Amino acid sequence: MNVVFLQAFVATAVLLPLAAAGVLALAGWFGARLGERAISAVVGVTYATTTFVAAAAAVLGFFDGRPIVVDFGEWFAVGHYAFRWTLLGDALSLPFSVFAAALVGLIGAFSQRYLHREAGFFRFHLMLALFGAGVQVVVLAGGVDQLFFGWEVVGLTSALLIAFFHERPKPVEHGLRAFVTYRLCDIGLIGAAVWLHHAVGTAAFVRLDGAPWAGVHVPDAGSAWIAGLLLLWASMGKSAQAPLGGWLPRAFEGPTPSSAIFYGAISIHLGPYLLLRSAPLLDANPGFAALVAVVGGVTALHGAFVGRVQTDIKCVLAYASMTQVGLILVGIGCGLRHLAVLHIVGHALLRSLEILRSPSLLQDYRHLEQAIGRQVPRPKLALERFFPASLRPWLYRHALERGYFDAILRDHVVGRFLRGFRALDRLDRKFTSWLGGAPATETRR
Amino acid sequence: MIHLLPLVAAVAVAGASFVVGRSADPRISRARAVGALLAVAVALAVATILVAAAGVAHRPLPAFGLQWELACPDWHAAAPFVYLLVGVLAVALAPAASHPPRTLGDVLRLIAVSTAFVAFESALPLVALWALSVVLLARGLGRVDSGLRRAFLRYQLPGLAFAAVGAGLIAAGRAAEGAVCWLVAIFSREAIAPFHGWLPLVAGRAPLGLLAAFVGPQLGVHAHLALVADAVPHAAAHAFAWAGGVTAVLGAAIGLAQSEARAAIAWIVVSQTGLVAFGLENSSDVGRTGAVLTWQVSAIAVTGFLMTAAALEARRGALSLREPGGSFARTPRMATSFLFLGFASVGLPLTLGFVAEDLLVQGSVDEFPALVFCLLLATALNGINVLRCFFTLFSGKRDHIGEQDLGVRERLALTLAMALLLLGGVFPRAFVPPPARNAGGAPAHDGQPHGGAGAGHGQQGSQR
Structure with a gap:
């Protein structure tokens, strides 16, 4: 051909x-x-x-x-x-x-x-x-430059579709929450592109000998760490990895078909895709590979625990997605790249089907119960039995509070920054008032 | 050197401003203003093409003891068109209630002053035009609130004084000192920290068309490129670059704390001007070209963004960001243009803003690696602020509260602006200006520091 x-x-x-x-x-x-x-x-x-x-x-x-x-x-x-x-x-x-x-x-x-x-x-x-x-x-x-182009488009469409039902306040709030996470994590991607240009003169993908596909150039050790951390940061935002994943269950406020394709199938897997493209950095820096695996492992555990106490199907599916993507990251970090690709495809197909079927869950259960002639049995306590009874209430609380990640981010990170911004604003008003001679109340700032 | 075509265009716009200012009906006045600006823009475009085709665009024409040239230099060729488009947006979306004919006349005069500004490259006429634009906005503010005018002048008059002193020092052959004075003046004019306070203050109450006509053209950028570039000592250039970078981050952060749309948008403008100021102090062609392009994109996108908010405010009243108060479905075109222009100003892919910020960042990383990451943060925060404003202003209401979508004239102006930004985003080569020249006339070189000493690695972005 x-x-x-x-x-x-x-x-x-x-x-x-x-x-x-x-x-x-x-x-x-x-x-x-x-x-x-x-x-x-x-x-x-x-x-x-x-x-x-x-x-x-x-x-x-x-x-x-x-x-x-x-x-x-x-x-x-x-x-x-x-x-x-x-x-x-x-x-x-x-x-x-x-x-x-x-x-x-x-x-x-x-x-x-x-x-x-x-x-x-x-x-x-x-x-x-x-x-x-x-x-x-x-x-x-x-290359990373061009990839960023599409990455931003995906993020914006995701936020706008979460806020699809714009007459209600919650979807809009959740759309903004997702966008804030995306936008702050996108700094990692554009930062990595800029840093690769700075360090090796290009952010284009290149195929090294023996590698199954092309990836980013590997700079010197220090720059490799910087570029790797920036790429991991970008991936964590897009793929809802702990502790940044609180936006994911909220994102299911959008229409079901968009939830299926964004958070079950494609958008959520773009983080692992980026890391697969960063494979040369992972190979060259085992410490970075281990970090990727740890982030994935922590997310997988977090998602598995939190998902088990959710009471609505979309939250269950959201945390199930988070868990699987965490496991995919573990695979990538451990060097099982082909397995990770298979995992992505399999998970995406299954999860999008589940999400598409989720509005019909009760009907499906009814059909199932009619077919088997009794109630669907509750799943057995497969995971819990590995933990001592004294630990279970703590774990249960931890899961109910979604690992406290949201609360920590809200109160100790975002809240502090916003309070800082407001303090800056007040200071600035006083300064302006002093310098310009206009009372701050004269404006509608 | 004096450039004749922009000067003629400025005179035409100034003439039209008197006709516009004397109309009895604000709507007729607005229609005349839009028509005049579009006619001047088309005539200028035709004239520019003809003189270029005839090969006389840059032929020196000595007359009256001065050096004349028909067209602007290539690095600045787009500026008069950008200013005229800023004018079209500022008048086409200006609400009739807050923009009576007299105010629209002032808007046109401000655009005329800006267009005339690019015709000159020497300090004295630039100072005179600079002063004239300050007087025009101060007069317009005085009609709203004398306290506001006083506050505005307290920021601008010292800046003007610095510009005059700078002009004197340059004339006396003390280029470095003169350039530093000009930089202080430019920072005061462009609302760079710590001289930024006037912009959010004025944006809170001024007629937005008038404000857009003053802020959009960013005359300080032309003054910088014509008088200051590369004459500033290296250390001072770095200090000013940091001030620009800090302004970008500060504006983005404080913008998120605002609860009024006017203030939030004003802080986005402060942040964007900070980015431009940072880029202009770059020693590389790439960074400086990025700054010039960011300035041109900001002029169009920020003006459109600001004026779309003005049009919405005319329909709805004061725009609060405390709780959602609109419906996307009722005013889809207004919402779309608000979102598009807001994101174009902060570098959304598929718009010219992306190209501008890419050049700015890639050109700066060698010289200011730490600051570049702060600028990326500022851009991210500005994007968040744009979406926050969009969601708050265009969501949350199910009922129709009687708002009309864009009218024909508003839609025409916004379509023009958005089409340009979009075309520029898809085919940027036609829109990226050639590297701006130094004060001495030679192009700036990559990695060569200001004043011939100091930083810069010499390696720029991907190698061609």
């Missing part, structure tokens, strides 16, 4: 979703009245085509044996600095691309009926199309 065809397939997998999102956005801005079918058709056709081209690139690329690199050239350049747009189709990105496009398409098809006559039907599909485009950019990016 001609390499140009392969490059065209990879480029189409990114450009087509972007174009679809652009078309929908323009239609919305200029007031074109698209019917539900037309909107669904745009999303469906786009992602079916994307799935096809990404799958074609994956299969043909597998036989070709070389990564597919699409270089769009310099996007902009000043002096010696140039931002190049490159896409990379390799053993890691192409399976992710296929799987993400197929899931976005399926969720689009599911939502056509699920959100039928919902006031925000258009808005949901626009956000879904934009999210899908962002994901394609993340997974097919040829």
